[in-house]
Amino acid sequence: MGAAVEWFTASDYWWSRLVFQRALAGMYLVAFLTAALQFRALIGERGMLPVSRLVARVPFKQAPSLFQLHYSDRFFASCAWTGCGVSVALIAGLDSQLPLWAGMLLWLVPWALYLSIVNVGQTWYAFGWESLLLEVGFVAVLLGNDDVAPPVVLLFLLRWILFRVEFGAGLIKMHGDACWRKLTCLYHHHETQPMPGPLSWFFHHLPRPLHRVEAAANHVTQLIVPVLLFTPQPVATAAASLMILTQLWLVLSGNFSWLNWITIVLALSALRLPGKAPASVPAAPLWYEVLVLAVTTLLVGLSYQPVRNMLSRRQVMNRSFDPLHLVNTYGAFGTVSRVRYEVVIEGTAEDVPREDSDWREYEFKAKPGDPRRRPRQFAPYHLRLDWLMWFAALSPAYAETWFGALVERLLENDRDTLRLLRHSPFPPDAPPRYVRARLFRYRYTSWRELRETGAWWERTFVREYLPPTRLAGVARSS
Structure with a gap:
């Protein structure tokens, strides 16, 4: 491999990228399947909040979407099921069988389709994991396939997103409800969370001292461990592994849509899994390097507003700062209900x-x-x-x-x-x-x-x- 590959790509993360991409395609499949099976009653032509009413008052530049150009239930269904089909193809690895540019275009399809859905979804789609899927999905467009080893700067961007997800969630707790600082929020959370799971009743009845340990461990995982993502290996892998274990604990304790799962997917990109790129992988083409570096510069620049919000005492959760959802702010349960x-x-x-x-x-x-x-x-x-x-x-x-x-x-x-x-x-x-x-x-x-x-x-x-x-x-x- 040439010198360009040595500075631009990280062959040690070949398998990490592969696992990340397949898992992310699985997240897309869940998202499109959810949209396809529920949209008619929510935002369809006879839905509770019809898309037609939204696009009549909101211009394209504020909410770019295919459905700004045309909407019918048949068209929406075709887009949602197309998203499902492309997601299955990505899970199967079709992108690896295509030239680099074609693989990138294939990854662009679910991102553009899901952006179109979220931007007309109104309150039904006003959740942080929608923007998170779009932000991660946009970076995935550039991550490459078997024609090139994963670019270092994009691996950094994925860790940067994971850092903001976890650190932002930790800060919103410190800025918000006093029970987080007192380590008492989990006395109530498992009972009052939006959608309890089959084990939530048992989590609620754990001894209160263990609830305090849970809350303290949460602070460590969200406020200290994320910093370790930017340290050398194997420390970064250990940090990502700890985040995965924490997210699996949350999966067991409640129903939080795909928030926990996409956080796990993000953490997979930070793991250095065994195996390297095949020796026959060519150097990254110049056009690809220029495009990746240009988009990375753009995303780093757009991070200013989310970082400013994250560090503010008036921090808000789950907000997008651009209509394409390229860089967003995250957080959950800054306040915990007691009843x-x-x-x-x-x-x-x-x-x-x-x-x-x-x-x-x-x-x-x-x-x-x-x-x-x-x-x-x-x-x-x-x-x-x-x-x-x-x-x-x-x-x-x-x-x-x-x-x-x-x-x-x-x-x-x-x-x-x-x-x-x-x-x-x-x-x-x-x-x-x-x-x-x-x-x-x-x-x-x-x-x-x-x-x-x-x-x-x-x-x-x-x-x-x-x-x-x-x-x-x-x-x-x-």
């Missing part, structure tokens, strides 16, 4: 709704409902409506743009909306006459209560969230 509230939606077929009417409860796929139903594991798949229902319980303000439309769709027995739910209590040809919503306080049962009742939750009525509503009334309010 869990849930919005329970019910319907009745009776003509006159009364308190003693036959009110039947809608059951969601993942969010707590029936106290006897154990939480399920869904991550990395993202149940967007279930997540937003958690925010709706925190404050009606989080749901004011879509909750009325949800109620309207339930009153219509809308097929696409009902597909987002685990169970509707009404047959397809007999929708409810009225729908109401009530706010409950949920708490985990104790070991004794679980044995005696079989219930994982105990819930207490708090107040009315939405009074009994008919279809005509909802239509007028929307």
Whole structure:
């Protein structure tokens, strides 16, 4: 190999790049599959927040997207399923069978398609892991294939993203809720997190001293270990490995979509796995070197705003500073709720709704409902409506743009909306006459209560969230 390869590329990370790319393609597949299966009820032509309304008021330069040029449910579905197909091809290694430039274009396809989805997804896509997938996916476009060893500067960029994800999450905790500094947040977190998993009840019942150890270990992993990513090997590999173990602990304790998984994928790029590039790999072409260095310079320059935000006492979480989501700021759980509230939606077929009417409860796929139903594991798949229902319980303000439309769709027995739910209590040809919503306080049962009742939750009525509503009334309010 020529001298150019020696300074520009790092053959020691050949297998690290390969594992990273295949794992990232898996993340793309999950994201596109989530979009394809849920979009009609959320942002489709008859969705709760239709894309057509957004593009009518938001110009292309603020939210660049293919759907700014044309939108139909058929077109969106074709884009989402195309993303799934390209992701499968990347998992299978098609990019390695193509020339360098063609492999890069193949990686550009899922990035451009998913950017188009996120930029019209509105509140359903306002999560940090959406921007994180786009930021990582953009760097992956330039990472190369079997025609070139992985460029050093891009490996640095991936570590820089991982550093900002972890360090930003650590700082938001220090800047935010005092319980993180007191090491007491995990007394509550496993019970009040957005979407508990099948083991969350058990995590909640761990001894409190162990919860304090968890919180302290979290601070070490997010505030100290990330710095070690920029040290020589094998220290950097050890740091990345510790981050992976921490993320796997979080995977076991809750459902956080693909946030934990893509963080693990990022950490894989920092591992120095056994094996080197084949001896026959040619030197990187000049055009490729120039392009990689130019984009790296751009991304480093764009990092100014995220770094400034990260170091500010008024640090905000999960914000993009450019419409292409090239460099973003991250963070999670700067504040931890002490009490869990849930919005329970019910319907009745009776003509006159009364308190003693036959009110039947809608059951969601993942969010707590029936106290006897154990939480399920869904991550990395993202149940967007279930997540937003958690925010709706925190404050009606989080749901004011879509909750009325949800109620309207339930009153219509809308097929696409009902597909987002685990169970509707009404047959397809007999929708409810009225729908109401009530706010409950949920708490985990104790070991004794679980044995005696079989219930994982105990819930207490708090107040009315939405009074009994008919279809005509909802239509007028929307």
